[in-house]
Amino acid sequence: MPRTPAPTHRLQAVFVPDRRRIAWWGPDQPDEHARKRGLPEGVPGRIELAHGTVPARLVPLTQAVPALAGLAVGKQLSDSLLAWRAAAIAALGDPARLEALAGMMPPAAHAVRLGADRVWTAAELLSAFRSAVHDAYSTADASAAELLAARESEAAEAPVEAVLRPYQRQGLSWLSALARNGAGGVLADDMGLGKTLQTIALLAMTPGPHLVICPTSVVGNWARELARFAPELEVARYHGPRRDSASFASADVVVSSYSLLLRDAEELSAIDWGVAVLDEAQQIKNPDSRTALAARRLSARTRLALTGTPVENRLSELWSIMDFASPGLLGTRKRFTKRFAEPVENRGDAAAGLRLRDLVAPHLLRRLKKDVATDLPDKMETTVACTLTGEQARLYRRAVTEAFDGGLGDGFERHGRVLALLTKLKQICNHPAQYLKEESPVLSGRSGKLDRVTEILGEVVDSGERALVFTQYRAMGELLAGHLAAELGLAGVPFLHGGVSAAGREAMVDGFQDGSAPPVLLVSLKAGGTGLNLTAATHVLHFDRWWNPAVEDQATDRAHRIGQTRRVEVHKLVTGGTLEERVAELLDRKRALAEAIVGTGEDWIGKLDDAGLRALVELSDAEVGE
Template identity: 70%
Template sequence: MALPPKLLQATFLPDRTDPSRGRMAWWGGDDTAELARRRGLPEGEPGWIALALPDGPARTLARLVPLLQAVPALAALATGKQVSDSALVWRAAALGALGEDSALDGLAPLMPPAAHAVTLDGDTVWSAAELLAAFRHAVHGTYASPSKIPDALLAARERMAERVPVEAVPRPYQRHGIAWLGAVAEHRTGAILADDMGLGKTLQTIALLAGRSTTRPHLVVCPTSVVGNWAREIARFAPGLRIVRHHGPGRASEATAFAPGAVVITSYSLLLRDLALLSDVDWEVLVLDEAQQIKNHTGQTAKAARAVPARARIALTGTPVENRLAELWSIMDFANPGLLGPHKRFAKRFAEPIELRRDPGATARLRELIAPYLLRRLKSEVATDLPAKLESTVACTLTREQAKLYRKTVKGALDVGLGDGFERHGRVLALLTALKQICNHPAQFLGETEGPLTGRSGKLDRVTEMLGEIVDSGDRALVFTQYRKMGELLAGHLSAELDLPRVPFLHGGVSGTGREAMVDAFQDGSAPPILLVSLKAGGTGLNLTAANHVVHYDRWWNPAVEDQATDRAHRIGQTRRVDVHKLVTGGTLEERVAELLERKRSLADAIVGTGEEWITRLDDAGLRALVELSEVEVGE
């Protein structure tokens, strides 16, 4: 059992003579007591425990803590990178054991070996299920008298014991999120639920809305592509809620159409168009889904969102910061106006010190300020049962036709000159678009609508081979492209080459009804095993867990956007490993930008902006080095 030397491990040590008793054991690390203190856990008394280690049973020095002290401390344990998986699962057990009897049933499969390595008789290891059962029994015995339960823990127990108002069994971290959202709404404030993509932000929010007894309606604003998904999820998890789709030509024009307690679902575009109507309603809870839509605080969408009145404001986003801390300011200013001060003061106090100088003091102050209003959990912390995501870069070779077009396009642009100012900006973007289209397929670049496709693009030939293997193995795949023309070419080509019915293509021109039908058919297996998706139209909000392969045919050059697209498949409900294939054409700007992105994924190191904007600021020498074709092997 290889354990990180600096992580504190936790397990439960039952008392075999008295099942109503037992103690928690902290172990691992060079100084177990010090590690416990750093995590806010009681230090406990030293003692020896028998653990099953790779070389056989061994006596290990640990710190032993009575449950009366250990359980409330575990319940309050802060999560993060420095908390071991074993401590996290016992934290969930501490909360669950004081709630419903079924609260621990889903924890056994999540337990890492370190969480139940204690032996029963010096030889036999307790199973996860047996140890959890003993823990539950011991906790109930310890807290048999309500006077022994700390006030804060008693409140947590009462919350946990309440029936969650959705027709689902939320996971422990989701129950915590639901309670946290409820507390936020109760205090008529706002918050950002920034859980990692795929962890169920929608379910947690629906539980909040379903649990609010109110004389006012709720408003959910989301991208057009997920209006139908929100309606389906509410009908599934909270069928008692009335749903009003404020969408399409037949949408309401009077506030009286929004009944008390109803959930009104609309899009960001209609928020702008119908702002006069929507800002005239006294909403109970206002939810912004994919709240990165308002990351530009000077944009009309952000201004419109701030203008809508509500008792509580909830922003949902898996990427609270994509490129700059100004985006966090904009989203938080919607949720809690004024919390972070005026934007200029925020930039001087936090953004500049953190982004330019990596100031640890400023980082700590900002974290402390926003902590009560921002909740973020990562899959690696709370969804340890979620299958792995395996990412790989697939190198593709240019054909002779592609290489000729590529060199000619670069030479023509650089020989003529790119100019300066806005003219240069436009010309550089046009060059980048042309080169990316050539890497995709000459037919896309040349605007061809007829003629053969096979053998003209190394990338197309490679993806056809890959998808053929995926289909033959019985798997399903999502293929993302940012170009509608390329998606249409792929749809026809893949259908013919792989002997499939017409491969569906989900893009911005598909109606809401058509989009829902396309998603449902892919999920239930009645559609072909490949779904082509426009990155902008389908990169957020959709649940496509039927796929266990994700192919990025061309790159968006913004890691956060690509991750959002990938997590249409890698999310709760997925039962298999998700293989992510990122296609990159060797020797071209695709390869060089991909290398840069791999080195520059964190905010502090970011040199990239949204899409290709950062490239337009390169000088001629830097641009030439980025785009010129290397001397690489070219296919036939």
């Protein structure tokens, strides 16, 4: 129910952008009061303001005041001032550029208070308005100009143990400009362009403490990347059952998860962070979600959202992410919907789309691989560390304890028991449902690796690319097929394994290559590791590791082979704190000798003594999520 504002005897006005009118209201007989101030006579009407519906006069703009944005006479201020912010900026110069400053200014900066002890002419009112707004916006204007210029310049130094590529140095220059101006932004680079590295460089050169909120599945990955690229930073992982907010006091960077952003909102919002980062920021694309509301409560000098998909389905998603990064920039949600979302989505209004692009330009940076990554290698391999869920951790510890408590034996008996333990642990790392052999299980939220694969493939599909997913387990492949089809909105996800007929195998390959099949193809490592040409894929994901580099390379080469004209990104998933991570580290350190070390599989592990084996498989508590 609209509220009627408190009665006032002072003349007030607000600009109505959609009507191109100034609405006057306040005292009895507002026409008479307007005439006394030399203002043109209007026509009766009603206007809905942010604080209610009140009688008003709609006065046409005249040539004498073509850019008059509005004024407030007297002490009363309300949210209605937000409605004419755009026109207020237009009064100062180029609307396309200056409109972008609106979100950086508090509503009170747009108000003009005038005494009631004299009659004010229209010219005097306009002069007073221009003077009041000019000072407020001059600083914001300079800030926006600096942000736009920084997008084209390269940072002189990057305080990280890595060599940044030119586009990454430009990204760091822009991020640094955000921090200098106390502004926020969205780094929306294409997947694989190094959003994490650019962000770590910013954190390393900006006073903290800083906060990184990310999906639980990548908490460990963030901690590792920080240790790798900025080892001088003290990093605290705030997650898991033994988390303690006392760690904030000594940390340069605190890494936590979206689930804890909700659960421990009071602790996280009580700190004044230097930079607050939301990784995979599409997690707050629903502005009404509890996660989005909790994110907006965070206190930080600079807010940064990282996402490869700032808009997935509707422009309201962009509003939600931007309202975290740069509160107020896009106005209220209702105003944004009327001004941008409806014209663009319902009517294909190109002009509205351009205005929106200009508005967010200083605060959003997006580069595509095809534009900036021409110097990158044709195959890029990344190890993706995932976090165990609490359920996975319990199953993992129990399997290790039972194996050692029962004794491993000697000779062939020991060899068989060790391999059985490895199989159990790898299946637990994949998903509890695979290990427990559940029928029709609930999959979401139970495996950090599954959650991370879903996130990666979501970006791949949204970007119009295609991916191969390799697993050595048929049972896991069948679980993945149903889960990914549902989560990614696909008609189905084909699974090429040993049980597929020759004709079916050929149909799967042809459909994937010509684009008639879904953009994700699951492949059994044994059945599809060799002999296939799948160059339509630009991403290869190894869901579980074979621990033989030659075998994995052969599988990767299904996409990275003659006929491939694009760069192939290879994602090797490992579960942090488990034998998966330790074996992966061993292979990475001794890549040149890896085949000799591991032979054709896992036999070398069976030759370890009990102490060496236990050190390899023991779970690290620091890697367990909620």
